[in-house]
Amino acid sequence: MKTYVKLVLCIVMILAPGLNIRGEEPAVIAAEDGGGIQHAIDRLLEQDPDLQGALAGISVRSLSTGKILYGHMGDIRLRPASNLKLLTAAAALSVLGEDYSFKTEVLTDGVQRGKTLKGNLYLKGKGDPTLLTKDFEEMAENIRKKGITSIRGHLVGDDTWYDDVRYSSDLAWSDEDQYYGAQVSALTASPNEDYDAGTVILEVTPGSKAGKKPAVAVSPKTNVVNVVNHAKTVPEGKKKDIEVKRDHGTNTIHIQGTIPQGASKVRQWVAVWETSHYALDLFKKALHRQDIHILGDAKIGETPKNAELMTVHQSMPLSELMIPFMKLSNNGHAETLVKEMGKTVKKEGSWEKGLEVMRTELEALGVDTDALLLRDGSGISHINLISAHQITKLLYSVQHEEWFSSYIRSLPVSGASDRMVGGTLRNRLTNPSVKGKVRAKTGSLSTVSSLSGYIDTKSGDTLIFSILLNQLLDDEKGQEIEDRIAEILAAS
Incomplete structure (x- = not known):
């Protein structure tokens, strides 16, 4: 009997794209041809050969009422890929606030005698993923302005603000040298203003x-x-x-x-190994350029509690960091924010504590956290699971939050050529009917493609939508399907 049930379930899942499975009763938006979006999307799902054997979870809501207007497998948990960042961004803005910024501190346990600092100099990272060469230069200049030209001690990098786990639990070993799989450390550095921390x-x-x-x-x-x-x-x-x-x-x-x-x-x-050493090396070079001679070694350690603060660097506020994070779909930012939420609320900068905080905050934002599975903040795990209806539910509820303007501003805009406006949608949905009308987060993993956000329609309404496509043989084909659905919604 168990074997028979499993066989029936398998058949249902394979045929799912052609079925009209809805967890909540939908209304139908009437299109000009009278068929409405229900008929148009259903026909697309039934006829597109790239969806044969695949799974398609789709949810469409009214922005003004939150009522579901269309659903197809809307309650089925699927892998969201980077659409998970919609949850991470909302939780981070709610927990940390728009004005939150990361600090990097330079401290010493020594004393200054003339131009010589007798003691160690500590570079204490507190999670900033946006540190550039010029920022290390600025901190070094501030040390030089104190008249210091010699350090009779060690240069120590301190990354203990977070735990020592550098990779999320499901990151594939083959991704470790890729920019999207870089190590997450409290002390790190970025090569340019894309802020891919931990890479060169x-x-x-x-x-x-x-x-x-x-x-x-x-x-x-x-x-x-x-x-x-x-x-x-x-x-x-x-x-x-x-x-x-x-x-x-x-x-x-x-x-x-x-x-x-x-x-x-x-x-x-290319992602580097042990990013703390990388950041410390950049700071050491900056000190040398300021003609500050270090007699000791450069090494990783912990700052003594009685160390004296010498200078501090403050990152951009979270409202600004949201732009490169969401527009460019930066995995490192997502995982850093998870750890920072854990550190802020539970005094532990770990994935475990950060995800606990994230679940609590998402529940407060109306998400049914018992109906999802969170493994990281970026969506890189193939074990993350959430339904399309839960994503649109979140996107409906967040519009009432004081930080919503920062949230929606961070989403890629369809067909906008400016990289920090269009982001991952700058080369998609460029037709006049949809260009500039879609603000949504993209997502892509092997066999997975997703697109969720907001769309302005021909009738003057704004719709909330989520499209989660799984078990694809070609995830690029998934983008084409998402774009066609977006065009259907825009024409309504």
Whole structure:
């Protein structure tokens, strides 16, 4: 009997895209052709070959009433990919507040005698994922302004604000050297204003002639990584095929393949191993540029409780950080915010405590937390589960929060060419009927594609929608399906 039940369930799940499963009673929006969005979306789900054998969870609500206007498998838990960031962003804004900022402190346990600091200098990270080379430079300048030119002690990096777990529980080992899988540490650094914390940027440029090794530049300059260049420059017209990989557990980066003469450079982000050492190295270099001589070693440790504060760097407020976080779908920001929520509320900067805080806050925002599974803050885990109806329920409730303007401003805008406006939607939904009318979070994992947010319709209404597509053979095809559904909604 159990075998028979399992077989029936499997058949239902496989055929699900063609079924009209609704957990709440929907109304129907009448379109100009009289068919309404129900008929148009149902027909798309039934006829699109890329959805055969796949799962499609769809929810559409009225922004003004919250009433469900359309649902297809709306109560079925599916993998949200980066649509999970909608939950993380809402919880973080609610717990931490729009004005919240991260601090990085420089402290000492020594005393200044003339131009010499007799004691250790501590760089204490408190989670800031936006530290750039110029910020380390500014902190070093502030030390120099105190008249210090020599430190008779060690330079110590302190990352104890969070726990020592660097990766979320379900991160694949093969993603560890990718920018989206970088380590999460209380002390870290970013290479540019995309703020992909814990990464460096490698640029590979063709050599002067065929047979020569291409030139390789690392930004920012750091002694932490070791680049081994196996690549070759080949004649013009030949194939460009450069591969950049970091060895697991080390900071040795291998570059292999070919790059033709005259070809454009290859630019790639690589996550470093032990980001605390990376940030400390950038600070050490900044001190040297200020002609501050350090007699001791650079190492990782803990700041004594009686250490004296010398200078502090404050990050941008959370309202501004939301822009690169959500527009560019920054995984590191999401996981940092989870740990920071745990540190702020439960005095422990860990995924476990942060997710506990997140669940509590989401429940207060109307989400049924008993009906979802949270494993991280970014959505990179394939074990995260939530239904489309729960996402639209959240998107309805948050519009009444005082921080909603920061929240909705952070969402990518369809067809907007400015990278910090259009974000991950800048090259999608560019038709006049939908351009600029969709504000939504994208999501993509292997076999998963998602899109959830707000859409302005032809009739002048605003709809809340969530589309979760799972078990896809081609997740890029999922984006095309999402865009077609968005066009249907916009035309209503």
